[in-house]
Amino acid sequence: MENLKNEEFLAGYLDTLSKRQVFERAFKTHWESIYRSALQKVGSEEAAKDIVQDVFIVLWNKLDELKDRPLTPFLHAVLKNKVLQLFERNAVRLRYVVESTQQPQVAEPCDEPLFEKELDSIIKDEVLNMPPRMQTIYRMKKEEDLSIRDISKSLQISEQTVKNQLYSASERLKAKLKLYNPQITLMLLILFVN
Template sequence: MKNPEIFEQTYTEYWKKLNAFSYTMTQDKDLAQNIVQDVFIDLWERKDDLNINAIEPYLFRAVKNQVFKHYQNNRFDKTILEDQFEDYVIDNFASIDPELMDSLYTLLDKLPEKRKEVLLMYKFQDMSIDQIADELGISKQTVKNQISSALKQLREGLKDLAWLAPYIILHQKF
């Protein structure tokens, strides 16, 4: 990373993805850009001291940490951000790298059968609540309850898989 050309190439390759990731957590365009900019400034300033084996996980983790640091400094409840992060992972579940799917499928397998079926129809098959209710012969409210319960259960499981977060995010299509 000591080479300016490599740094510029890294910046060009990851700026858009990191900015989109930062925005999903902050919901503030300017703040998201500032955070990503700070990460790259820090990367450049510390280039002689850092020994980074995998740049993608490093950058995504750095952005996540900067977002948390920003809100922590502003006395913001970090759990709100963690929930947004987990929502993001769950919402983009279908596009996650296949190698990581095994760990996530383990979480899915812990869901009750009907709950899992409803969630998979909703997230993987992009079926609407109405379509799921019709196909399964259950009420729309039951579908909503099952989705809500499944997402809550997955969020709890994702807390245990926090180490996967940088790897999950870097395989997203922005």
């Protein structure tokens, strides 16, 4: 029997195949497209894989209820909801971080490290999604504190290329950070990008 097609309904398959067989066929047919969509939306391979796993858990739990519904729109609707839930969780975390850093100086001393840890995590995820050369140049500048000239000599590329790559990396990070609370974007840039 063929893989489940995008336009097909599950009714005929659920009548002739076990729930597990139908699920496995749906998974094989749709995993890659759902993963690509998730990756495009969240920009992190790890987060995208987690979301896709959640999408297929929902499919498994609701498979018997989907007899008369097309499968592809259902999977994409679940994907959209899971992405929105992720963004909401991240927004709540960052809102908490912002609120805790805006407390008077009497606030607990652990607020600042928590804030920095969260921001560092966001930036590390984005750096991992950079093209290899850009990632290398960014790490040499930010982690090894090398000058543009030293990076240029080490990689045997022009200083302008190094500057261009650092500028592109900075723009990527700014774009990523703008997805989060805009009030802290400037602070984020000061702490991690410059």
